[in-house]
Amino acid sequence: YQGGAENAAMYDNPVFTELFNTALLTVDLVAQKAIMEELFIIALDDVPYIPIGLVKWKVYWWPWVKNYYGESESLGVLPPVQFMWLDQDLKAEMGY
Numbered sequence: 001y002q003g004g005a006e007n008a009a010m011y012d013n014p015v016f017t018e019l020f021n022t023a024l025l026t027v028d029l030v031a032q033k034a035i036m037e038e039l040f041i042i043a044l045d046d047v048p049y050i051p052i053g054l055v056k057w058k059v060y061w062w063p064w065v066k067n068y069y070g071e072s073e074s075l076g077v078l079p080p081v082q083f084m085w086l087d088q089d090l091k092a093e094m095g096y
Contacts, residue, residue: 008049011049013048015042016042019035019038022035023035057072059072062096064087064090064091064094064096065084065086066084067084068084
């Protein structure tokens, strides 16, 4: 939406903007839904954004660390490191 504060892609389609403004002023929910469906089709055709998954943080670990699946905590407790183990053969095979 061209007038939107979060239009990072600088998307500008006059037809989309006009329909969007009409949808904002439409009180009949059935009519508004029809307008929104049309807007979705326009947006899918224009591809103004390519969505990427955003996360607050990422967790990486070496492939030879076994029995660890990326958890950073569980109910306020650190991951159970006593159950993790190192696959020394895989580590050596990878040159470490």
